[in-house]
Amino acid sequence: MKLLICSCPEVRFDLQEVARQLADAGWQAHLTPPMCTPPGLREASTLAQKPGEWLLAACSSAHHAGLFMHLWKEPQVIDLLGCAGPEEAVGAILLALEAPERPPKATLPLHQSVLVIGGGVGGCQAALDLANAGYKVYLADSSLSIGGTMAQLDKTFPTLDCSICILGPKLVEVSTHSNIELLTYARIEKISGQAGSFSVDLTLKPRYVDMSKCVGCGSCAEVCPVIVPSRWNLGLKPRKCIRIIFEQSVPLRATIEKEYCIDCRLCAEACDHQAIDLEDAPRFLQLEVGAIVLATGARPFDPSIKSEYGYGRIPAVITNLEYERIICATGPTQGALITCRGRAVKSLAFIQCVGSRDRRFLPYCSGYCCTASIKEAMIALEHHPEAEVSIFYNDIRTSGKGFEELYRRAQKAGIRFIKGLPGLIREDGAGRAVVCYEDLISRVRQELTVDLAVLAVGLKAPSEALPFQDFSLERDFCGFYQSRHPILHPLESTTPGVFLAGTSQGPKDISETVCQASGAAARVMAMFAALRQAH
Numbered sequence: 001m002k003l004l005i006c007s008c009p010e011v012r013f014d015l016q017e018v019a020r021q022l023a024d025a026g027w028q029a030h031l032t033p034p035m036c037t038p039p040g041l042r043e044a045s046t047l048a049q050k051p052g053e054w055l056l057a058a059c060s061s062a063h064h065a066g067l068f069m070h071l072w073k074e075p076q077v078i079d080l081l082g083c084a085g086p087e088e089a090v091g092a093i094l095l096a097l098e099a100p101e102r103p104p105k106a107t108l109p110l111h112q113s114v115l116v117i118g119g120g121v122g123g124c125q126a127a128l129d130l131a132n133a134g135y136k137v138y139l140a141d142s143s144l145s146i147g148g149t150m151a152q153l154d155k156t157f158p159t160l161d162c163s164i165c166i167l168g169p170k171l172v173e174v175s176t177h178s179n180i181e182l183l184t185y186a187r188i189e190k191i192s193g194q195a196g197s198f199s200v201d202l203t204l205k206p207r208y209v210d211m212s213k214c215v216g217c218g219s220c221a222e223v224c225p226v227i228v229p230s231r232w233n234l235g236l237k238p239r240k241c242i243r244i245i246f247e248q249s250v251p252l253r254a255t256i257e258k259e260y261c262i263d264c265r266l267c268a269e270a271c272d273h274q275a276i277d278l279e280d281a282p283r284f285l286q287l288e289v290g291a292i293v294l295a296t297g298a299r300p301f302d303p304s305i306k307s308e309y310g311y312g313r314i315p316a317v318i319t320n321l322e323y324e325r326i327i328c329a330t331g332p333t334q335g336a337l338i339t340c341r342g343r344a345v346k347s348l349a350f351i352q353c354v355g356s357r358d359r360r361f362l363p364y365c366s367g368y369c370c371t372a373s374i375k376e377a378m379i380a381l382e383h384h385p386e387a388e389v390s391i392f393y394n395d396i397r398t399s400g401k402g403f404e405e406l407y408r409r410a411q412k413a414g415i416r417f418i419k420g421l422p423g424l425i426r427e428d429g430a431g432r433a434v435v436c437y438e439d440l441i442s443r444v445r446q447e448l449t450v451d452l453a454v455l456a457v458g459l460k461a462p463s464e465a466l467p468f469q470d471f472s473l474e475r476d477f478c479g480f481y482q483s484r485h486p487i488l489h490p491l492e493s494t495t496p497g498v499f500l501a502g503t504s505q506g507p508k509d510i511s512e513t514v515c516q517a518s519g520a521a522a523r524v525m526a527m528f529a530a531l532r533q534a535h
Helices: 015-024 037-050 061-071 086-097 121-132 163-176 219-223 265-271 321-328 371-382 403-412 510-534
Strands: 002-006 029-032 054-058 076-079 113-117 136-140 178-184 188-196 199-205 226-230 238-240 283-289 292-295 316-317 347-354 388-393 418-419 424-428 433-439 444-450 452-457 483-485 488-491 498-500
Touching: 002 015, 002 037, 015 029, 015 086, 029 037, 037 061, 054 086, 076 086, 113 121, 113 283, 121 136, 121 163, 121 178, 121 510, 163 178, 199 292, 219 265, 292 510, 316 321, 321 371, 321 452, 347 371, 347 433, 347 444, 371 388, 371 403, 371 452, 388 444, 418 433, 433 452, 488 510, 498 510
Parallel strands: 002 029, 002 054, 054 076, 113 136, 113 292, 136 178, 292 498, 316 452, 347 388, 347 452, 388 418
Antiparallel strands: 188 199, 199 283, 226 238, 424 433, 433 444, 483 488, 488 498
């Protein structure tokens, strides 16, 4: 075996000393200039033409794996950056040099199909890109419908376009694509294997409705006597025990939640298509896929933890997602901007950084909140042009394309921006929210009474731990899935063959999520091309 040592400028110890100690041990090392420079690349290219197996001592292969594999088909790399000094580097190199010859790798079957976990806008985009390229895609989601959080929004920033008008056609395209198999109401049980050959066990939970017979007419929900809060509308509206989750859901099929069902069988009597199947049972599937795309999304911060804001105690204090459901035409008020007492909202306060940029909770900026609150404030003026709208902020961070322009439009529209986050929100005798704050510009403590106080909550890491058997995915200090390298490989997880898209790896807005999803799909295709060559 031949040895090449790259004079990596990031290594903090003497590589000449490493070469000398190896020479004393009877091993000749080729010490090249940094391979990331033209002289080093030329010398490495010349050495790579010589026959034989090479051992590289260089920076982590996560940095320059593409370069190494371009020069050597299957290079064995010692990570010098992971060594504390010359002695440790020499020990690691000698261990590799003196190891017995590696046995040939067992050839596993290559499955050129993909599992996308998460059916939000990112998961749908990744699935469509892969399916349009000719790959078989399984799109799995734990919900009754694909669409994710975007389907719950009223409008999107910065254009203020209708959210479901943008998303709806994409959901239909996903559900009708010949290369996409939709697996909703699914639970992942086990993931094992490696890149090119993963085995995934999952369970499709029973809907107690025959998907092949149900036409989504809703006649079953009309007769159901059981009324429970709607999780889709965040508890702001009642629903029936059997229902379609929302009007544009994909698939547009009803589901019975057995924990609430009283077995009255009125739904079965009302269904003209005999679609009710009260004996339905879970279905178990095993998928063989070559790659996995995680588009599991993030979850909102629970603002009740910040008790000073009164969320959960003061009805006039709501979250930004609850506000989106209220103003949405398919929401609990059919789009009327009213309070829980039925009064028209004439004054609103939007409070930024609820949980975000707070060392007690989420130390990072959640990114989307500033522009989302500005969008929501603009929509409030569409509903009530005379409304008094204020946004309490720490810093306004509108860094995306068209976002700063939306901020300027909001200022011109008369929306009041107050620098300073409230210290307390209390309720007055009329059920309105009283926001107590200090204006950091005027240095004056004041109170503002509003009909609604809307909390811009931050995004937390996905909570579910996916059941990986042979490996685990690393998470960063905030709990989000960690990429292989934040700059060079931002869409690849720490496990080969598993790719990341959207807010599973950190807070993002919709457009950035879509871009990442397409990027993850492209990385999957590149991996398949490399695996085909290796086979």
